[in-house]
Amino acid sequence: MLNYNSPINKEIKYNDISIKEFSPIMKLNLRGKKREFFTTVGKHLDMILPTEANTSSSSSKLTSIWLSPDEWMVISNEIAKKDTNKYDVEESLYNDISKNNLGAVIDVTDHFVMLELEGKNIYELFASGSPFNFNEFKEKKGSTTQTLLNNIDVIIQNKRKNLVNLFVRRSFSEHLYSWINDSASRL
């Protein structure tokens, strides 16, 4: 990641809720339908892409999130180096998938901001700004959803009980962060 300049510079902490940004986290967008696409991705990532809607799967290094029947986001579980924006996984996937017309591999590391929200009140916070029903979501580890939060498109992944990752487009991140700060302070 180069010239990284985040509008989010401090951790928010209120009663039973804390929010902070994790960066840089490698994020890749994968698209494809062909059988060869799935086998090639499986070989490179050492994991099978989730085909069930609203789910994710994890290995020791990576997590893949279902976005649509032919689209996934693969993220690194750990923080990447700050002095580069090249990733071995991306390069090998790009060479074997994009160049062979099996699908598309796009680096969206700088496109999305990843926030980690933790605490008992995170679903109260979501309920105040999202039309999505989180009742089943919060009980199932690894569940994901794409929905609206304060009318902003977000991707939310349930990491474990009372701990979620939230992805938002960088240009909306400052606005969403200030909304979260405001809403969390009222819970």
Add this chain to the structure above:
Amino acid sequence: MFIINCPYCGERDHQEFKAGGEAHIERPKQPTELSDDEWAEYLFMRKNIKGVQFERWNHAHGCRKWFNMVRDTSNDQIILTYKMGEKPPAQ
């Protein structure tokens, strides 16, 4: 607030969706052979009926997939949703 059943993601609030007009309109196989009136008929004219209508919808703030919906426009009752490419139920 009402719920729409996306064929891919499941039940979601209608805020996440965008309507895409009437469904199952076939593009003429030889547009160059059509008169201007026939082309305008294909391009612009829609039934807009009061009652059960076949529509296209897009899950714009979710999986971003298009799908079809059978909806009663008189009372907003959603009768059925099904994927693109699937045959519409008998009318």
